[in-house]
Amino acid sequence: MRSRLTIIAQRGTFFSSTKRCFASASSEKDQICELAASNIRFGAGSTSEIGADLREMRARNVIVFVDPNISHQNLPCLHTLLDSLSRNNLNVHVYDKVRVEPSDVSFKHAIDFMSNLHSSVGLDAVVALGGGSTIDTAKAANLYTCHPPPDGDFYTYVNPVVGKGRPIPGPLLPLIAVPTTAGTGSETTGVAIFDDIPSKSKTGIAHRRLKPFLGVIDPQNTAAIPPEVAKYSGLDVLCHSIESYTALPYNERPKPQSPLHRPAYQGSNPISDVWSLHALRTAAKHLSQAVRHPENVEARSEMLLAAAAAGVGFGNAGVHLCHGMSYPVASQVKSYVPPGYDGVDHPLVPHGHSVIVNAPSVFRYTGRAAPERHLECARILAAARDDRGTRGTLDGMTKGSNFLASPDDAGKYLAQEIRHIMLDLDVPIGLRALGYDDDDIDELVEGTLPQHRVTKLSPRPVGREELEILFRDALEDG
Template sequence: MAGRDRIVHLLRQLEKAACRCPAHSHTFHQASGHDCGRKTDYAFEMASSNIRYGEGVTREIGMDLQNMGAHNVCLMTDNNLSQLYPVEAVLESLVQNGVNYKVYDNVRVEPTDSSFKEAIAFAKKETFDVYVAVGGGSVIDTCKAANLYACHPDADFLDFVNAPIGKGKPITGALKPLIAVPTTAGTGSETTGVAIFDFEKLKAKTGIASRAIKPTLGIVDPLHTLHMPERVAANSGFDVLWPKNTFINMLLPTDMLQRPWTFSPLCALITSSHALESYTALPYNMRSPCPPNPIDRPAYQGSNPISDVWSRHALNVVAKYMKRAVNNAEDVKARSSMHLASVFAGIGFGNAGVHLCHGMSYPIAGNVKTYMAKGYNVDHPVVPHGLSVVLTSPAVFAFTASMCPERHLEAAEILGADVSNTKREDAGLLLADTLRQFLYDLKVEDGLSAVGYTKDDIPDLVRGTIPQERVTKLSPREHTEEDLTHLFEASLKLY
């Protein structure tokens, strides 16, 4: 009994030291097991892909596939990446280890339901026993969907798509192993059970969210961030030329030394948004409804003590290394750290979830008219995912701060703001100003108006946000259509 009393005492002390705001005060109580009569959840789960990190670690993928006994591998990428070093490195490793493979290189940047279906059709043509995705979030998410539906050939496409757009059925059948090789530092898709696409009929993004589709292994090779696709880096106005030096000569093929090296500040911003949204999300024990069966517990569960650790750490890494990575082209430590920060944030938001920035971003991307992101080698208008998320971030965090001001203040402090004389009621404005300064310094477009939207478009943007309940319900502050209207209006201009 003495030991039990000691544990109870420690938990109560932790409770006293924790954030006291209504959205994040995890009140201790002695649970007596699952209570089917509860309105809110009482438990959370942590799930993540295995992660392997290291410079040049891509060369091990052929051995991994050989160790898995793979006989026919489906490698997915996009047209641009298919000509670049990351795919070359993977293919070289497959050939060296005698792995049989087929390549699908028609992944669409910012995928749609149609592009998902094309990749699924390719996957169904053969019997693949392992999937490999080499690219950013678009590629990894497309590969997740292809694996899912190839393993459930009789399923209707909407069966596993998030409700209310789809049926949101739980995934009960086993999938094939999937190895993700991320080439960008931002999405964290190599760690999560989420696949996002643009549902063309509604002009809004939605997705599939289930732990069943998360990659088996994420191979995080910081060398790939040294040559991010130019369309990614150019979106935020930065192109950096890497000079020849001894370190690079030791690790990379000679022909790569003649190519432009790039870094995307926008990737850092999406990493910080992932971390901020998951850290400020509605707590897991305030999310409703309580699932009647563990299989019904969503991948995005709300903030929790474990995801908080990953999200907070990701913010610290971004704050420490982002400007170094942008301003010093030879700072390999900074760029490698930013790649790892994406993984940290992915583990955090992959379990806690995101909220309003992402929910509002989906119609921003889905309703794009004529805006063509600079440097993106695509034949269709596109507002990249990262850009669509960060454009609303100052307005969103100014709005949500009243529910958990301590967390907003802590985030602002981590990102460099002086909080010493800031009142709790000013937490949102301080964090919003801090984010706005980051966006300005990184030359991010000046609000929604800069990507083609006007006040007349806001009703459509609001309508496109309403179905995104999977994420919007995780906002720590409840919101109405009128609130969403004000948030979009406040995001038309940032500076």
């Protein structure tokens, strides 16, 4: 008979021998966590209020960021926004050269445009209408326009190890972020992500001052979203919520020298847990409908709310290995061009795909460090399958049971539930489907190792050896 093991094991009981490396040498643990609030307005038609908001703020000159796809199709969301701005007599300057999956080059292009415009007309506010690519580009342009680094070095504010990670020295122009995808939660976060071509890695800029002044969440803006975009941005929401809920707890991180040095990504904590779990339940319930039935306004609205809630959760707790490993998967893409991404003229792996492709492999590995949390996530996903009339409880486990045959089982259950979702949504499984093979493993590992900001939040530590195993696992099976 197999022996049974309760899952009340403490986090960390099953850690491997790999040492966790933090920048601070302090052995004292942090005992404090905080929620940096995000301002959000939600509701159909909320985009048409933006002009009045800006007028109220006494803005005159406004820059609007959009991507070329939204601009060339002149989607109703753009029309609604521009109409609202012109009704309020604002001078509007549109930047429509945002790159889908931005890079250092595309960020610099946007920064030059906005800086030159600001020098000539004096801008008062920024509006970003689009997915994470657009909102992140607007954040970066706003930052470098307001606080150009004295030596002109673009890497001044970029996360270490790629950049210098200098804190942002003062406030930026108010940014109103209007998401048109239900995914990144960028409208709530102080993060801007880009592909750094010289270092062949994806990295970003992270600071509370990058947080938008207001996120306007309008379900009318996702009406025209292609199913593939809805799918991959929705899978990003799932990973944000699960990773932030299973991240290393905040009180297992070293104590910072001062509150100013407490990272935005603090590790899982009682406040972010509320947001992450709510986001997971909501996304698990509505993702499939939102992808298959874009006319279902309730499903689209709920997915937008889930994306924002997950953004508040991970914006304060952080994400870990699925994201850490996604960055080289995205930046080392060879020739993969995703179906359904209209107007994209370069190979790319959609962000949500680059993340979910690693998820089964990651959670099989991390499960033993926090079995109760992995099991809870698996149960939420299984319950949503029940609602969709497919299958019921976790395979081989009695409903409500809190016993596992092995500490690794919680991660296996979660991986299995994620595979069900991927199959249900026709997501190609495994890295081979994206053009990677065994010869790429070393480079993928090299591209993950510098992602300390997120990899150190893995509930179970990883080093080169573990990452190699994880990527090999993700090649076939995800």
